[in-house]
Amino acid sequence: xxxxxxxVETVVKHQAPVLFFVLFFMIQATVFTVFTxxxxxxxxxxxxxxxxxxxxxxTAAYHRYFSHSSFKTSRVFQFVLxxxxxxxxxxxxxxxxxxxRNHHKYSDTEKDIHSPSRKGFWYSHxxxxxRDEYNDYETKLIPDFYKYPELRWIDRNHWIPPLTxxxxxxxxxxxxWLVYGYAVATFFLGHATWTINSLSHVYGSTRFESxxxxxxxxxxxxxxxxxGWHNNHHYYCSSANQxxxxxxxxxxxxxxxxxxWVGIVWxxxxxxxxxLDEGLRRDAxxxxxxSAAKNLSKPRKIKTAPSRxxxxxx
Ligand SMILES: [Zn+2]
Ligand SMILES: [Zn+2]
Numbered sequence: 001x002x003x004x005x006x007x008v009e010t011v012v013k014h015q016a017p018v019l020f021f022v023l024f025f026m027i028q029a030t031v032f033t034v035f036t037x038x039x040x041x042x043x044x045x046x047x048x049x050x051x052x053x054x055x056x057x058x059t060a061a062y063h064r065y066f067s068h069s070s071f072k073t074s075r076v077f078q079f080v081l082x083x084x085x086x087x088x089x090x091x092x093x094x095x096x097x098x099x100x101r102n103h104h105k106y107s108d109t110e111k112d113i114h115s116p117s118r119k120g121f122w123y124s125h126x127x128x129x130x131r132d133e134y135n136d137y138e139t140k141l142i143p144d145f146y147k148y149p150e151l152r153w154i155d156r157n158h159w160i161p162p163l164t165x166x167x168x169x170x171x172x173x174x175x176x177w178l179v180y181g182y183a184v185a186t187f188f189l190g191h192a193t194w195t196i197n198s199l200s201h202v203y204g205s206t207r208f209e210s211x212x213x214x215x216x217x218x219x220x221x222x223x224x225x226x227x228g229w230h231n232n233h234h235y236y237c238s239s240a241n242q243x244x245x246x247x248x249x250x251x252x253x254x255x256x257x258x259x260x261w262v263g264i265v266w267x268x269x270x271x272x273x274x275x276l277d278e279g280l281r282r283d284a285x286x287x288x289x290x291s292a293a294k295n296l297s298k299p300r301k302i303k304t305a306p307s308r309x310x311x312x313x314x
Contacts, residue, residue: 021130027089031187033179043180046173050185051192052225052251057084058193059225059252066097066145070240071256072267075148082154088189089162091129092155094146098137103197104237107212114197117213125198126190162186192223200230207279208235218249226250236275240268244279 037043061081064070073081082093090096099113106112113134116124128134139146146152154161169181204215214234221228221243229242229250236244243250259265 024130028187028190030183033183037176037179040176043176046169046177047180047185047188050169050181051189054084054088054185054189055192055225056252056255057081057086058088058090058189059227060256061085062090062093062096063100063227064240064242064252064256066093066142067100068238069144070238070269071260071265073265077264078148079150079154082151083161086154086158086161087165088193089186090190090193092158094139094142094151094155095137095158097145098139098141099134101141104234107210107214107234108201115213116198116201121198121202124201125194128197193227195220196224196227196230200228204228204231207231207282210234216248221249225252227252232271232279236271238269239271241270244271244276 062085065073065078065081066085085093085096102111102113108115108117110118112118114124114128119128166178166182170178173181200215200217200220201213202215204217204220206214207216208231210231212234214230216231217228219228220230226242226249227233229244229248232244232248233239233242240256241250241253242248243253253268256265256268260268
């Protein structure tokens with residue numbers, strides 16, 4: 001963590017193209033346009049819907065489908081998923097998935113592109129993708145999707161879906177919808193997504209021995225529609241559900257499950273029973289160790305002999 005400052009400095013001074021860096025912060029600053037619009041609950045609703053639709057595009061599409069192939073769908077819906085994911089303005093689908101596959105391959109080693117324990121919190125959160133050397137990606141990392149010309153097209157033109165979305169919002173509801181539905185929602189959507197690279201490798205509990213710093217975190221799971229079960233995910237990454245048990249909320253998976261009932265997606269991969277049993281066993285061991293430690297730390301009652309009352313006769 002100590003080297004985060006120097007890592008950021010290196011990026012800013014030597015690696016990131018200055019124009020892109022300035023542009024990134026100018027786009028981030030558009031969140032302040034919120035002060036130009038009178039508050040209303042209708043606008044908050046617009047922001048919330050815009051946030052969750054596009055979060056689904058990141059978690060279910062960019063992550064679970066394109067990075068991990070955790071379920072199957074038609075070629076048409078595959079393109080729809082790529083479009084919804086691209087609307088979140090987090091670069092192209094093939095770029096995203098290829099870099100993410102590298103993250104799993106080298107998780108928390110020197111080669112990990114966004115490890116908070118190696119390169120610092122802010123670097124893992126958002127400075128890594130400003131680096132010049134990560135503008136491109138190795139196509140050999142994603143041959144299964146690179147073969148589709150329409151995906152290569154949307155990957156190259158990843159600015160089209162967010163731009164059309166922004167224009168659509170403006171046409172539907174004017175400046176207020178654009179500000180809340182785009183500027184505000186995109187700001188929170190970006191930072192919430194990036195917490196999975198930063199906070200999810202720092203705060204939370206560790207169930208599985210995943211040989212990295214990934215954690216399970218309910219708060220982040222709620223914020224990111226299930227991505228917060230990151231330790232589960234790093235241990236068994238090809239599963240369509242990242243919340244492995246009924247009590248681990250995973251909104252993206254519930255939507256995928258519903259889509260499977262109407263035949264839009266299918267073959268949703270699940271973690272094997274062996275993995276689920278191992279998780280339950282480790283939870284039980286942890287619980288037992290915790291209660292044993294609690295009992296040890298409790299102050300013990302020391303039995304003392306009842307005091308005798310001495311009666312003296314005067
Ligand atoms: Zn991770
Ligand atoms: Zn992943």
